[in-house]
Amino acid sequence: DASILIASKPDSKELAEKDALDNKEIPQEAYETINKAKALVEAKCPGVVSCADILxxxxxxxxxxxxxxxxxxxxxxxxxxxxxASRVSVNLPQANSTIDEILKLFNSKGLTLEDVVVLSGAHTIGYSHCKYVLNRIYDSKSTKQAKGPNNIDPRLLKALTMYCPKNGGNEDVVVPFDVTTPFTFDHAYYGNLEASMGLLATDQALFFDPRTKPMIQALAKDEQKFFQTFSLAMEKMGSIGVKRGKKHGEKRKDCTLHMT
Known part of the structure; x- marks a missing residue:
């Protein structure tokens, strides 16, 4: 419902979603792109297309x-x-969430275990700040080549320790979710998990959970299957909590401001 685009009011006790800790690192350019698109659409079709649809x-x-x-x-x-802002954290999976916790959250939105696996494939592009991977890098289990969710490919571990030191690192440094093809939306994410090259602990855990491992292996072999199932999952996710009509929603002229 594009509530993430609303700007917090200076005199308000409650921050808007945009200023929740989980959203603080979304670049300002992302918001500006949506606002520019809204301005162009509004100039041609005033009051017709919502910010939620544009997003x-x-x-x-x-x-x-x-x-x-x-x-x-x-x-x-x-x-x-x-x-x-107070509603954000409880509605988003965290970097240290277990598969059961993520599944419970997704189920509460009407999404399935397959949706968890397929939508996680969005991590084929994008970046994470170091603070979200420090535990995975420096957990004592991570440096051993034991079979399990904490296992990291030695080459990836070496690179991550260089970019993300345990102490005193630059908080602005980011590392790619997909270390093999970071700028391309493809199915390499799943092959990375098979090779213990998942960036987040939650990603890698998908490969070691017996409920999700077969799905990971299937999608690693078949990019078209990933694209097809991802498209269906995005359509499904895009229907969650949709607002319709004046009783439940509004059509903003400026995506950063409520109408009233």
Whole structure:
């Protein structure tokens, strides 16, 4: 419902979603791109296209431009009337979440175990700040080549320790989720997990969980299957909590401001 685009009011006790800790590292350029698109659309069709629809379409277009599938995006969303930072953390998986915790969260949104695996494939592009991988890098188990979720390919471990020192590192340093093809939306993410080259502990754990390992192996072999199932999962996720009508939503003129 594009509530993430709302700017916090200086005199408000409650911060907006945008300023939640989990969202603080989203680059300002991302918000500016959406706001520019909204301004162009508003100039041609005032009061017709919601910020929520523009956000969903922009996500699809970015994925496609990066080499991923072009999937259908249902339109007609209205923008949400509330935006609270306090609601963010409990609705997002964390870097140290277990598979059971992630599955419980996804199930609460009407998503399945397969959706968890397929949507995790979005980590074929993008970056993580070092603070989210420090435990995976420096956990004592990580430096041993024991079979398990904490296992890291020695070459990746060496590179990560260089970019992300245990103490005194630069907080602005980022590392790619997909170390093999970081700028391309493809199925390499799943092959990386097979090779113990998943960046986040939650990613790598998918390969060692018996419920999800067969899905990882299947998607690592078949990029078209990944694209097809990812498209369906994105359509499914895009239908969660959709607002329609004035009773539940609004059509913002400026994506950063509520109408009232």
């Amino acid at each position: 969903a379409i922009s996500a699809r277009n970015f994925i496609h431009l990066a080499g991923g599938p072009y999937y259908d995006v249902k339109k007609g969303r209205w923008d949400g009337k509330t935006s609270k």
